[in-house]
Amino acid sequence: xxxxxxxxxxxxxxxxxxxxxxxxxxxxxxxxxxxxxxxxxxxxxxxxxxxxxxxxxxxxxxxxxxxxxxxxxxxxxxxxxxxxxxxxxxxxxxxxxxxxxxxxxxxxxxxxxxxxxxxxxxxxxxxxxxxxxxxxxxxxxxxxxxxxxxxxxxxxxxxxxxxxxxxxxxxxxxxxxxxxxxxxxxxxxxxxxxxxxxx
DNA sequence: GAAATGATCGTCT
DNA sequence: GACGATCATTTCA
Numbered sequence: 300x301x302x303x304x305x306x307x308x309x310x311x312x313x314x315x316x317x318x319x320x321x322x323x324x325x326x327x328x329x330x331x332x333x334x335x336x337x338x339x340x341x342x343x344x345x346x347x348x349x350x351x352x353x354x355x356x357x358x359x360x361x362x363x364x365x366x367x368x369x370x371x372x373x374x375x376x377x378x379x380x381x382x383x384x385x386x387x388x389x390x391x392x393x394x395x396x397x398x399x400x401x402x403x404x405x406x407x408x409x410x411x412x413x414x415x416x417x418x419x420x421x422x423x424x425x426x427x428x429x430x431x432x433x434x435x436x437x438x439x440x441x442x443x444x445x446x447x448x449x450x451x452x453x454x455x456x457x458x459x460x461x462x463x464x465x466x467x468x469x470x471x472x473x474x475x476x477x478x479x480x481x482x483x484x485x486x487x488x489x490x491x492x493x494x495x496x497x498x
Numbered sequence: 499g500a501a502a503t504g505a506t507c508g509t510c511t
Numbered sequence: 512g513a514c515g516a517t518c519a520t521t522t523c524a
Contacts, residue, residue, distance in 0.1 A: 334516070344516075354509060371517050372506030378516090391516055410519065422517050463516055495514060 300448055301440060306362040309335035309381040309388035313478045316379065316390055318453045322445045323428040326400030328418050331483040332393040334461045335476040336378070338386045342474055344464040347387035357436045358387040365444060367425070367435040374422035375431050379439065379446065393421045393462070393477075396485045404428075415484035457481045465492040 304315045313335040320327050336345035346355045346368065357366040358380055366378040366389055378389040395418045397404045404417045404427040411417050418424040425431070439446040457479055460471040471492060479486045 336516075346516075349510085352509075368516085369508065370515055372508075372515090374517050376516060393516085420517070461516070465515090490517085492516090 301363050301446055304448065305381060306383040306386075307381055308386075309337065309390045310476055312379070312381040313390045313476065314456055315448065315452055316392075316446075317456050317478060317480055318449045320398060320447045321392065321395070321428070321439075322399065322447070323430060323434070324443050326404050326428050327398050328395035328424065328428065329398045330392060330395040332395070332477070332479040332486045334391040334393055334464075334478070335381075335474075336389055336391060337474070337476075338382060338388045341388075344461060344471070344474060345388070347389075351387070355387070358389050359385055360436070363439050363446075365430070365434055365437045365439065367430060367432055369432060375425040376421040377425050377428075377430050377434070391421060392424055394419045394479070394483075394485050394487045395424060396483065397427060413484075417485075419485045420487040453480065455481070459489070462487065462490050463492050465494070 304312050313333045316330050316333050320329050339347050339350050347358050351359050354368055361384045362380050364380045366380050378391050380389050382388040397417045408417050408427050418427040437444045458475055459477050460475050461477045464471045
């Protein structure tokens with residue numbers, strides 16, 4: 300299943316993940332929004348741009364695994380490692396619709412007003428699914444984690460600049476590697492990158 | 499609706 | 512020591 304699209308460059312794999320279902324310990328999302336991130340020296344917006352480090356080691360491993368990282372001192376975000384071992388490109392899971400385990404997801408995301416907000420945004424998605432640092436490196440064909448592709452690729456999708464990414468000169472448009480399903484309420488709003496000011 | 503703001507810490511410089 | 516692949520809340524229109 301997964302091996303039909305992996306390994307491959309994140310940029311090619313990303314649109315194939317739209318509509319796919321990620322299931323983690325009883326809660327499942329149908330992905331509606333993803334972003335691709337390139338490898339070392341290729342994509343300044345990618346965690347792997349400056350090579351292998353402690354945090355991004357999973358990205359340099361084999362494809363078909365989860366790369367989970369902690370950011371802003373409080374949020375977890377999840378990626379699917381796409382490229383062959385050593386190339387380190389991946390797809391950030393930014394949003395989706397809960398299609399299984401909605402009750403549990405609602406409990407984890409108590410502040411969500413509508414179900415569409417349960418997994419609208421990368422950090423919200425990990426909370427809804429119960430993903431944290433312990434899931435970093437998990438294979439996506441296991442009992443606790445699985446990724447099921449559509450039989451046929453999605454008919455149409457949209458592309459655009461990545462959210463919250465600053466390239467050289469703050470240019471998020473250099474790599475328009477954000478992919479989403481138009482009209483889906485679980486797609487997160489676009490937010491340009493804003494440098495944090497000191498206090 | 500849109501915009502501003504504080505929270506909070508691991509990682510890299 | 513600075514800052515980030517963010518979110519919830521508050522404030523204003």
